[in-house]
Amino acid sequence: MANQTASVESQFLRQISKKFLNWSLLRQIMSFVLFIGLWSIIVVAVDYFHQIPTPKAVFLALFELPITVVLINILKSFFRVLAGFFLGIVIGFPIGVAIGYSRVLKNLIFPAFEMIRPIPPIAWIPLTVLFFVHIESQIIFLTFYGAFFPIVYNTMGGIAEVDIRLPRAAMSFGLERKLMLWKVILPAAMPQIFTGMRLAMGITWILVVAAEMMANKGGMGYYVWYNHTVMDYPHVVLGMGIIGLCGAICSIGINFVGNYFTRWRRIF
């Protein structure tokens, strides 16, 4: 009896060790250790880099983080990103569907977009400042603009790439035309639509940081730039880390929603 429980225990341990103590995972942890090790060695050993904060300084700065200030900045940045992003979806998604679905609308709208699209969103900053009164609406316009084109283009592309056999099969099964979009084409285009949204989210974070650096109106970009101007570099690095974390949270959120909308993929 005792022997048996022991064997069960050892089996359990073996399973655990198989799951958590394999070489791949150890190496992945080693990756971070190596990175931090290299970082500290370079900063300490090479005189040229002596201004770069060491990992230890960054870690210690974590305890002096002005939490309320940082939280307010995070919320500001989040608000700007999400407002622009959702505006981009609300306006860009229907346009993408329309020009993906109808060739006339595509020819009517697409060439004008092609003229505007190569201009990077950042280059719109001066015109945005002229046109919009409030700084908040200026930044939100920029994030919207950054999100708009990836969403439109990927929605359009996703719909154009739907396998022709799917709507044909649906038609031969007698699906009404009204339902074709909702039941067949949009679900089939969803993977690429979410690729566009992921791209859009990445670009909105780039834009928000750049705009906040120039605007002096709070937000994490401003936090990083402010700490740069007062030469508090450990907090610059911390700010970068926080921005990265926020961006990662947003893309995880999109993946989560995207998995829900492309759940038909699991069947195959």
Next chain:
Amino acid sequence: MANAKEETLDFIWHAPTFKTKLVNRNTILSAVSIASLFLSWALLVHFQVYRFSLLPSPAEVLEEGIAWVKTNVFWIDAFATTLRVLVGVLAAYIIAIPLGLMIGWKKVFSDLTFPTLEVLRPIPAPAYLPLAILLLPTREASVAFIPFIDAFFPVLLNTITGVKIIDRDYFRAARCLGSSPKQIFWHVVLPGALPSISSGCAIGMGIGWMGAVVGEMITGKWGLGYRIWESYILIRYPLIVDGMIAIGILGLASSVLIRYLTVRLIPWRRAITESLDESITK
């Protein structure tokens, strides 16, 4: 290929037709589209709708633009920006492509480097600017650092994907026939990943232009991004739009150039990644 795609959904509304004439419904609609863009811009400014009165009109932009192109300032600006983008993006290619090939090919290497890169990836490029200023000796280099970071991750991820989607059978066949790791690298990994790498390069180039403009606006002495910002401060508003147009044209030209080169250099890419390429770059 493209025609086949055009017709994928259109059959619901129209019977497929053959369009061979130069002036057909499509080209007319495209012309209407572009004309209406400029016309609505001109009209909105002319009738001073909302705050459009503050924006320059197309005629002013054209006039100022022609004057600007004739001066040396334009050419120096365009050259400075192009140089920064090229230096940053080429540096990203040189580092990201070998790194991506190794990460995609060797599991051990991937374990040791990829988790860290994944953690660094969500940090947007402008956030690196303070560190770049601190880290690099000249202003020029810190401006070029932004396109570098911007281009680095798309190129890296596309390279990794490119290696990952190679059919495993190629590796097995190569090993059965007794090739060395070096031969596998040159004859299986690299050619197999090149199509995906090339679309990564085109994306990287596009984002690189955005990065250079950010860098120049925040900390620059020359360049199109700086010129846009300066025109805003000096209230020469038409020049802002000219700068935007110049950046747009140069950015588009560089992406088109890369795509043209890669189509030429990698003839087998069309078959493999046409859909992949279109989905990502557009």
